[in-house]
Amino acid sequence: MSxxxxxxxxxxxxxxxxxxxxxxxxxxxxxxxxxxxILLQPKTRIKTGSIKELWGILPKPERPVTLEEMExxxxxxxxx
Numbered sequence: 151m152s153x154x155x156x157x158x159x160x161x162x163x164x165x166x167x168x169x170x171x172x173x174x175x176x177x178x179x180x181x182x183x184x185x186x187x188i189l190l191q192p193k194t195r196i197k198t199g200s201i202k203e204l205w206g207i208l209p210k211p212e213r214p215v216t217l218e219e220m221e222x223x224x225x226x227x228x229x230x
Contacts, residue, residue, distance in 0.1 A: 163190075184227040 168174065171192055178193035 182227075189227060 179190045180193045182189050
């Protein structure tokens with residue numbers, strides 16, 4: 151997996167997404183192929199501590215996702 155660094159707004163990431171993910175100039179992003187595009191993910195260090203600290207870190211989904219939808223998403227990112 152490759153890593154890129156956010157510098158001088160060269161990546162077209164909207165400000166609201168940057169803010170919601172806590173990204174700023176100098177943040178590292180992991181890059182990997184995903185279907186017909188690419189997937190950019192913040193490269194974060196795993197914080198040691200209680201699993202309870204992770205509660206609420208992800209937003210609540212708008213609707214439940216089915217197992218089939220999860221499997222489809224996983225397979226679309228693993229196909230190269």
